[in-house]
Amino acid sequence: MTADKYLFHDHAATLARLVAKVIHERTLISISGIPGSGKSTLAKALTERLRELVLEADFVSMVPMDGYHLYRSQLAAMPNAAEAIHRRGAAFTFDDKRFFMLVQDLSKPITSTTSTIYAPSFDHAVKDPVENDIAIPVEARIVIFEGLYLSLDREPWSSAARLMDELWFLDVDRDIGRARLVKRHVASGIVPDLAAAEERVTTTDMLNADDILDNRLPVDECIQF
Secondary structure, rough: OOOHHHHHHHHHHHHHHHHHHOOOOOEEEEEEEEEEEOOHHHHHHHHHHHHHHHHHHHHHHEEEEEHOOOOOOHHOOOOOOOHHHHHHHHHHEHHHHHHHHHHHHHHHHOOOOOOOEEEEEOOOOOOEEEEEEEEOOOOOOEEEEOOOOOOOOOOOOOHHHOOOOEEEEOOOEEEEEEHHHHHHHHOOOOOHHHHHHHHHEEEHHHHHHHHHHHEEEOOOOOEOO
């Protein structure tokens, strides 16, 4: 299923409901799934579609979880540094406590003293986060998060999940996700060839996929994507 088909045809009522329910508090939506499931694609399309519906760009903010990667220097300082660097992208290589604090802040009611909240992004060129690169303005009433571990039944991810208004999970066949990742890694230049991509996907991405599938919380929307 494409993002456009999901948003424009299958779930038009979902979009209308999300727009209608927010007044003095934010609606927090998380989109999670295994690597290669299409989280970023759906999150971006959902953000754009909601902005079109309300004719106000600041009404909807999107926060990718990637900004909460630990810095390479932090991974190198870990007791298991070699494993942490190789497994970057696994749940333990994210600043999960800091992500939880962001969700806590965004879940609070909006008052006259509420100000813009900032989140980090991730710069793939330098392979590290960029602090305060994403602004969530006071006007934002819907915040869409996307990332691997947003429905993970492990603290503090699970505490962050409980603060979300809706948990969405992209249900994608493991082999489809794998094939997408192999192509993506080669196309992006992360690896030199298909053999290296297959090895990387097997020893990192698919281990993360198993963790996500084996330890998933109940969700509000399970989307075939």
